[in-house]
Amino acid sequence: GESVGLHLPTLSVQEGDNSIINCAYSNSASDYFIWYKQESGKGPQFIIDIRSNMDKRQGQRVTVLLNKTVKHLSLQIAATQPGDSAVYFCAEEKGGSYIPTFGRGTSLIVHP
């Protein structure tokens, strides 16, 4: 998700729905991608990562999909819960650089 000015894109879902958060990355040489969750007043929390030799990776209730052709990353959250409400960031790293570039974030709001 890319933001405009100070406003983050927002995704509102109902509890129990599946959520999909998207991220367009910029560097075709990036080969490592990470999703983070940041709750209000807290630091980012690692959710899941994926390397460019994979198209899909699953964790607990989360799945990351990578489409290198269109430089697109998505995070799918199954059975979204109110505790999932947060800002979600994607980050990309170029091969071995260890220097992440972060997306602007998407605000996920889960309604009970």
Added chain:
Amino acid sequence: KAGVTQTPRYLIKTRGQQVTLSCSPISGHRSVSWYQQTPGQGLQFLFEYFSETQRNKGNFPGRFSGRQFSNSRSEMNVSTLELGDSALYLCASSEGQGNTEAFFGQGTRLTVV
């Protein structure tokens, strides 16, 4: 085990002053990275320290510096503070170099007036 600890949590400084922020990583973690988070620019990488050596640096002026001690604790320093340095400064630690499964602290909220 204890998480990443950043001190202080909040800080107010005047333009032109310098500031030092501290980060204690998770026990056993040797890598500490620093980030700046602002509403306008989002989350930006400052630098990473691993085994007391700066391994990577983001695109920030030389006023931003850091160091890491033998116990892996790290400090970052900002000299000649500017209003635009007001931000949430985050550190993250990981076992090895890089950002694989990095754990973040709660950050230091710096306000420059």
